[in-house]
Structure formats: C-alpha cells, structure tokens
Amino acid sequence: MNKETKKIPSGFIYFFGAFGGILFGYDIGVMTGALPFLQHDWNLTNASVIGWITSSLMLGAIFGGALAGQLSDKFGRRKMILVASFVFAVGAIMAGLSPHNGVAWLLFTRVLLGLAVGAASALVPSYMSEMAPARSRGRLSGLNQLMIVSGMLLSYIVDFILKGLAHGLAWRLMLGLAAVPAIILFLGVLRLPESPRFLVKLGKNDEARQVLSYIRSDDEIQPELNDIQATVTKEASAEKNVNLGTLFSSKYRYLVTAGIGVAAFQQFMGANAIFYYIPLIVEKATGQAAADALLWPIVQGAILVLGAILYMAIAEKFKRKTLLILGGSMMALSFLMPAILNMVMGADKIPPMMIVVFLSIFVAFYSFTWAPLTWVLVGELFPLAIRGRASGLASSFNWIGSFLVGLLFPIMTATMSQEMVFAIFGIISIIAVLFVKYRVPETFGRTLEEIEAEGSNL
Numbered sequence: 001m002n003k004e005t006k007k008i009p010s011g012f013i014y015f016f017g018a019f020g021g022i023l024f025g026y027d028i029g030v031m032t033g034a035l036p037f038l039q040h041d042w043n044l045t046n047a048s049v050i051g052w053i054t055s056s057l058m059l060g061a062i063f064g065g066a067l068a069g070q071l072s073d074k075f076g077r078r079k080m081i082l083v084a085s086f087v088f089a090v091g092a093i094m095a096g097l098s099p100h101n102g103v104a105w106l107l108f109t110r111v112l113l114g115l116a117v118g119a120a121s122a123l124v125p126s127y128m129s130e131m132a133p134a135r136s137r138g139r140l141s142g143l144n145q146l147m148i149v150s151g152m153l154l155s156y157i158v159d160f161i162l163k164g165l166a167h168g169l170a171w172r173l174m175l176g177l178a179a180v181p182a183i184i185l186f187l188g189v190l191r192l193p194e195s196p197r198f199l200v201k202l203g204k205n206d207e208a209r210q211v212l213s214y215i216r217s218d219d220e221i222q223p224e225l226n227d228i229q230a231t232v233t234k235e236a237s238a239e240k241n242v243n244l245g246t247l248f249s250s251k252y253r254y255l256v257t258a259g260i261g262v263a264a265f266q267q268f269m270g271a272n273a274i275f276y277y278i279p280l281i282v283e284k285a286t287g288q289a290a291a292d293a294l295l296w297p298i299v300q301g302a303i304l305v306l307g308a309i310l311y312m313a314i315a316e317k318f319k320r321k322t323l324l325i326l327g328g329s330m331m332a333l334s335f336l337m338p339a340i341l342n343m344v345m346g347a348d349k350i351p352p353m354m355i356v357v358f359l360s361i362f363v364a365f366y367s368f369t370w371a372p373l374t375w376v377l378v379g380e381l382f383p384l385a386i387r388g389r390a391s392g393l394a395s396s397f398n399w400i401g402s403f404l405v406g407l408l409f410p411i412m413t414a415t416m417s418q419e420m421v422f423a424i425f426g427i428i429s430i431i432a433v434l435f436v437k438y439r440v441p442e443t444f445g446r447t448l449e450e451i452e453a454e455g456s457n458l
Contacts, residue, residue, distance in 0.1 A: 010215045013131050016188035018147040020124030023181040025151025030174050032297045033159020036279050037171035042101050047414040054276050055406030056107050060114020062399040066392055068119030077127040078194045088116035088182035096176020130195040142312035145372040149308050153301030160294045200228045247386055256390050258440040259381040263394040265432035266374040267401025270425030271366050273409040274359050286352045300363050307367020319444040327369025328433035334362035335426030339419040380443040
C-alpha cells in the first residue's frame with residue numbers, strides 16, 4: 001500500500017463510487033438524443049437496424065456484469081473498475097469516430113461499451129458497499145439509483161445543447177463525450193485503495209487493516225475486521241457446492257423465482273422503451289421532427305431524478321410490496337389509458353401529446369418504485385448460500401429484458417399504433433403486479449433468516 005492512498009478522505013471514495021453511476025447512466029441515456037441525428041445522417045429507415053444499434057449496448061452488458069463479477073473475485077474490485085473505465089473511454093471514442101454508414105463498426109463499439117456498462121453496474125456498487133461503514137450501506141441503493149438517473153439527465157442535457165450542430169457531427173460528439181466521465185473515473189480510481197473485504201479474501205489481513213485505518217475510526221477497525229473475516233469464511237463455505245440446480249431446488253426455488261421475476265419484469269414493463277425512444281415517440285405522435293423534440297428527454301430525466309430523491313426519503317416508511325403494487329398499478333393504467341380513450345372517444349378527438357403526458361406519469365411512478373426497489377429486493381431476497389449466483393442470474397435477466405425491449409420496440413411501432421404497443425406493456429405491468437402480490441414475499445423489517453425460512457416452508 002503506498003503512502004498516497006493513506007490520506008484519501010472517505011468523501012473522495014464515495015464521490016468516485018457515485019461517479020461510476022453517472023458514467024453508467026450517461027451511456028444508457030445518450031443514444032436517446034443521438035439516434036434521430038444518426039438516422040438522418042445515415043438515412044436509417046430499417047426498424048430492425050435501429051433496434052440493434054440501440055439494444056447492442058445491453059447485449060454487451062448481459063455478459064459484462066457476469067464477466068466482471070468473476071474477474072473481480074480474482075483480481076479485485078478496484079482493478080476491474082479501472083479496466084471497465086478504460087474500455088468505456090475507448091469504446092466511446094471509437095463510437096464517435098464511426099465511419100459513415102458503418103453500422104457494423106457502431107454495433108461492435110456499442111457491444112464493447114455494453115461490456116463496460118455491465119461491469120460498472122456490478123462493480124461500482126459492490127466496491128462502495130464494501131468501503132462504506134455499516135450504518136451507511138442502507139442508503140447506497142438509493143444513492144446509486146440517484147447517480148444513474150443523474151447521468152441519464154446529464155446525457156439528455158448534452159444532447160439538447162449539441163442539437164444545433166450538423167447531423168453527422170452532433171451524434172458523434174454525443175457518443176464520443178461519454179469518454180470524458182470515463183477518463184475522470186479512471187483517474188480518480190487510480191488513487192483509491194482496494195476493498196478490505198477482497199484483501200481479507202486473499203488472506204491479506206494486514207493490508208485490509210491498513211485500508212480500514214484510512215476510512216474508519218480507531219475503535220471501529222478491529223471489530224469490523226473480525227466481522228469481515230467471519231463473513232468471508234462463512235461465504236466460502238456456503239458457496240462450495242452451489243450450482244444452477246441448487247438455485248431451483250425446493251429449498252430456494254420460491255425466493256429465486258421471486259427475485260429473478262421482479263428483475264425481469266422491471267424491464268419487460270417497458271420503461272426503457274420511453275428512455276431510449278422518447279424523441280421518436282413524440283415525432284410519431286405529433287409529426288414534430290425527433291431531432292427537435294430533445295427537450296422531452298430532459299423532462300423525463302428530471303422526473304427520474306426527483307423520483308430517486310423521493311424514494312430515498314420514503315424508503316424506510318413503506319413496505320416493499322406496497323410501493324411495487326402501487327407503482328405497477330399506476331404504470332399499467334398510464335400505458336392502457338391512451339388505447340382506452342382512443343377506443344371510447346376516437347383517435348381524431350384525442351390531443352396528439354396525450355400519449356406523452358401519460359408516459360410522463362408512468363416515469364414518475366416508476367422512478368420511486370420499480371426503478372430502485374428491484375435492486376433492494378434482489379439484495380434482500382437471496383439467502384447467503386446462493387446470493388452471488390442468484391444475484392448474477394437476476395442481473396442477467398434484467399439486461400436480457402432491457403435488450404429485448406430496446407430491440408423490439410421500433411419493430412413493434414413500425415407494425416402497429418403506439419397506443420397498441422403501450423397497451424401491451426400495460427398488460428405486462430398488470431401481470432407484474434399480480435406476480436408481486438402472490439409470488440414475492442415481503443422483506444421490509446424482516447431478517448434474512450426469516451425470509452429464507454418462509455421460502456423453505458413453501
């Protein structure tokens with residue numbers, strides 16, 4: 001351990017943990033504004049190609065999270081965050097330098113970026129939680145969500161600022177500027193120490209003690225080191241004989257199905273269709289050019305940020321299932337209402353922007369319910385013996401859902417009305433609410449042992 005890491009304040013550590021969320025959110029959101037300019041520049045009209053360009057990021061992320069999780073156990077959280085931020089910067093620059101009509105090039109760079117996005121989404125929260133004192137860990141899920149949506153809002157603002165440039169330059173700068181937060185993250189993480197939990201796992205207890213001395217008071221160091229050693233020993237023993245079959249054995253099936261189901265439904269309910277394609281949705285609804293509709297993503301981003309702040313204020317005041325059922329019900333209603341009004345009143349009597357208003361209501365309820373609570377539940381549902389593998393599987397299903405929504409939405413809107421497409425998502429949202437009501441246990445205010453016991457008895 002070098003002397004430079006010794007004086008690093010905890011605030012510096014948490015800032016760069018949060019900055020990882022901003023980087024993750026920026027790259028998810030930036031294609032929202034870049035896509036209309038890319039379509040115009042390359043004369044893209046094929047819905048399948050548009051879907052593949054958008055969703056290829058998520059395809060890479062499916063593998064990036066799982067790969068980073070495995071490698072971080074071998075090489076450490078800090079080193080893998082450095083690798084992810086480097087890959088992120090390279091991928092962003094390559095995307096910005098895409099040759100004209102270079103669809104294959106752009107697809108490759110988006111998959112490369114996805115590997116880094118998936119890695120960052122898995123590694124940064126893990127590093128932050130392992131560095132944070134126990135009294136702060138409960139707020140990290142909300143804080144991480146706040147940073148992700150702040151990154152999305154930042155990307156929407158950058159897209160709006162650059163929209164006056166020539167089409168070919170605008171989208172390249174939008175994508176290429178993702179390298180800036182990646183470089184900042186890389187330089188910041190260079191100064192950070194490795195996680196004490198990882199060091200204990202390697203048997204480097206003295207180094208772990210030294211790291212704890214940078215971020216804990218003297219009377220906290222030894223008790224926390226003892227706790228880390230006990231937990232690492234327990235997890236190593238628990239994970240020895242765990243495989244995919246173990247996850248779906250009668251002992252764990254109920255909890256694993258609940259966690260994976262919630263993670264998958266979060267995406268299949270259609271939120272990312274709004275975040276990726278809101279300018280195109282406005283264009284189809286009003287006839288206004290998508291490139292001129294870039295104020296709407298900023299509105300959606302602001303709603304997401306406010307919702308994340310609201311969640312942090314109410315997280316410990318309401319039961320998990322209550323918030324998920326409330327949010328899912330209002331989200332379903334928001335998606336179904338345009339189709340219902342269309343049938344009752346007739347399409348010619350409905351204001352063109354009505355669908356966008358209802359989508360904003362959807363985003364508002366999603367932002368403080370399903371967006372943050374999915375990952376709170378995933379962290380609380382899985383017993384220690386299967387937590388690593390089950391969490392990874394839930395994350396993979398979430399990215400698969402995100403990939404499929406991003407790929408299929410343009411194809412669906414090319415073959416049916418937007419009201420019908422969102423009605424389908426509304427029906428899926430109703431199914432999600434029923435799934436939560438009947439198949440997901442309540443975790444609020446309960447110990448992990450109590451939750452595991454309920455699953456074993458069903």
